[in-house]
Amino acid sequence: MIKKIFFQSIFFSFLFFKKAFAAESGGMPQLNPEFWISQIFWLVLTFGIMYVVLSKFILPKISNNLESRKSQILENIEAAEKQREDGEAKLKEYDEIILKSKMEAKNIFNQTREKTLKDIGAKKEVLDQQIDDEINKAEKEIEVLRVSAPDKINKIAIETSSELLEKLIGSGVNSSSISAIVDDLSRRNGDKYYGN
């Protein structure tokens, strides 16, 4: 379709411009041999110079650049690969070290705990012993006090009652008879107070 329109328009254009064409020299300038030799000469000259410069100076440089880039990229890839392997080995080593130190830490912890437990046990025993001793001592003292207490009480009672009697009666009373009464009372009440 487009082609048809196009060719039709060319055809019409030739109709339109027929007069203009008639005025100009007809035919294709390409077939006019006037400048053929000149064109051949300049073509050979320019193309030849371009070919020589390209093949001797520029293309080897480009090829060199490409080659060096290729080798550089390959080298870089190799280096990267090597570094990656190194990194992996280091990571493994690191993991091992971590595992080892974890085990060690666990061991140390366990040992310390055992030791501490032992220490605590020993100290506790010593303390228990001391406490027992103290308790025994205190019990003994209490016993002694308990034993001596009725006598003291009797004494105080005799003294108090004799003083009381002195004040009430006015004259001294035989202390031996008072003590006999107090002893008798305390013996009777002693069972009540002390639960013996």
Place this chain on the structure above:
Amino acid sequence: MAANPMSQFDVYRIGPEIKVGAFDISFTNASLFMIISTVSILLVFNLGSKRNSVLPNKMQLLAELSYTFVAKMISDTAGSKAKPYFAFIFSLFMFVLFCNMFGMIPYTFTVTSHIIVTFILAAFIFIGVTVIGFIKHGFGYLKLFVPSGVPAVLLPLIVVIEIISYLSRPISLSVRLFANMMAGHTMMKVFGGFVISLGLVGGWLPLSFSVALTGLEILVAFLQAYVFAILTCIYLNDALNLHH
């Protein structure tokens, strides 16, 4: 410029007439554009090869992409034996491409739209390929005209056809490029003339055609350079790897 669509192909002298013996080698507009094309090629590829960085800049990328493009084209069509001819085919491709492309700029001259230029290139390729073929294979190169697996009865006919097709190579190669360039530029000129003659009212249609044709012609300019180079590679392949 005149309205004649062919006047864009006129060759005219720039400066004085230079004569060597009987030959007129005056500097013309054709010579000017040959020089512009070659100088541009050298400039572009010199800039593109100057610095060698791992990350190429635009010029370097352009040069290297062109290099690998042509190298791939040659190795695909003619194999590894064609490596010594790489520089020639590269120059040929770039020369035709740049001449075609410079021709796409308005008011310029298209070097490759002249049959004499394309014919000289094609003839040089033809002679070169034939010489290479005879050097590589001696008279065995003539086996090119005798395809294998053809019945003996048909052989005389086939051989004649093969010889004619071989001899017409330079003509077909040169006429293909020349005719494409000439036709395209004539077409554009004609449509341009329509835009003027139809004026503001009707000129839009041919103008839009002109725009579309410009795109098409740029494509053709590249394509014809590529075809020219790849056919050279194919002919070279015939000469280097004789397998018929």
